[in-house]
Amino acid sequence: MRVEVRDNNVDQALRVLKKKLQREGVYREMKLRTHFEKPSEKRAREHAAAVSRARKADRKRAERDR
Template structure:
């Protein structure tokens, strides 16, 4: 990962680097790898995340579809 330093402005480049790292999920990955995680814990965490994603998608779908039904 690279960040260009312009006009010797290191603070701005550092801020841009942190933003890129945040977007890529590097901080989340570091937090997860700090301690050993049992495979069963990883599986449970992944399944819980999948459930959250599915519920969020369903809420968005219902919100979109429900808005059209209320207008009619």
């Protein structure tokens, strides 16, 4: 990943870098890899995320159909 520093403005470049890392999911993955997660916990987390995505898709579909 590459970020350009313009006019020696390192603070702005750092903000851009952090935003890019967050969009890529690096922070989330670091948090998940910090501690061991049991396979059952991983399945439960992934299932909850899938349910959340499905509900969001249903809400958007219902809103679009109005």
